[in-house]
Amino acid sequence: MTLLPRATAKAILWLLLAVPAALMLRGLVGGEALPMDLLHPSGETSVRLMVLAMLPGPLIDAFGPNRFLRGWLSIRRNLGVAAFAYALLHLAIYVIDMRTIAAMLDELGLPGIWTGWLALFLMILPAAVSFDRAMRWLGRGWKRIQRLVYAAFVLALAHWLLLDWNWKPAAIHLLPLAMAWLLRAWRVSTKVTRERTFA
Amino acid sequence: MKTIRPPLVAFAAALGCALMASPAQADGEVTCNSGPKDKWKPMAELRKKVWAEGWQLEKALVQGDCYEVYARNEAGQVLEAFFHPVTLKKLIVYRRGQEIFRAKGFDPAG
Structure with missing residues (x-):
């Protein structure tokens, strides 16, 4: 049963996804927050959305499709594109905070900085082909392109860790994915063993 | 066939990045052993100290027992940067997570 028309549901989803950005921008425009205060929340929101976009795949492989996971899977691309949008917002805030290109270039070689740039660049292609026609054009290649997000995610965590040297927040974001990946690997291996046993 | 190679490659890359960087102390874990707050110098003096360093102050706050x-x-x-709240001595300075200055004899872990 469909409760809402698809377009309405999508509009509501994007409205919800835009709420954190609206709050951040309100703080910035209202002078309550400095650009540097918004670097963390914008980056963290991007990472959280990446986690949400990457979770349903391994969970479906591990538990099989159910209504909840299918619904989650159906909005996965939106979550991924929103993660990229928040990464761009993070970049825009960084540019405002740094003020000059020379200052940005000066710190480009620092591990905590170039890992962030690389993570963003790796997200460009998956985000650029996140529409139906590109999916049809690219066929199986589309999935391969989307796998760049895994590398982007880990680099984003490295960027976070290298700037803060506080492993707990980064680990908390990695944990659900690591558990889902392990669960999927375990399910796949037990399935293969069972198939071999009964073959 | 399912593969988990991309995450593994990415983990290896991240590990490489981590090994290339010189480790620093998490900013929430820097300890200044500064004692009771009534002995601390006011923030206004800290601002003057920062100005004397030739720096442009963005934000000053209390973090644990440090400025x-x-x-x-x-x-x-x-x-x-972290300053001792009583002496206003510059204790440790980070640039994007990398330690670039540490006062002689200062241990950020306390």
Whole structure:
């Protein structure tokens, strides 16, 4: 049963996804927050959305499709594109905070900085082909392109860790994915063993 | 066939990045052993001290038992520095997570 028309549901989803950005921008425009205060929340929101976009795949492989996971899977691309949008917002805030290109270039070689740039660049292609026609054009290649997000995610965590040297927040974001990946690997291996046993 | 190679490759890359960087102390874990707050110098004096360093102050706050400062130096580099609240001595300075200055004999872990 469909409760809402698809377009309405999508509009509501994007409205919800835009709420954190609206709050951040309100703080910035209202002078309550400095650009540097918004670097963390914008980056963290991007990472959280990446986690949400990457979770349903391994969970479906591990538990099989159910209504909840299918619904989650159906909005996965939106979550991924929103993660990229928040990464761009993070970049825009960084540019405002740094003020000059020379200052940005000066710190480009620092591990905590170039890992962030690389993570963003790796997200460009998956985000650029996140529409139906590109999916049809690219066929199986589309999935391969989307796998760049895994590398982007880990680099984003490295960027976070290298700037803060506080492993707990980064680990908390990695944990659900690591558990889902392990669960999927375990399910796949037990399935293969069972198939071999009964073959 | 299912493969988990991309995450593994990415983990290896991240590990490489981590190994290339010189480790620093998490900013929430820097300890200044500064004693009771009624002995601390006021923030206004800290601001003067930062100005005397030739830095442009962005933000000053209390972090644990230290004064923490976000500032820019004359070269425009973004710095995060910790000062002792009683002596206002500059204890440790980070630039984007990398330690670039430590006062002689100071142990950020207390």
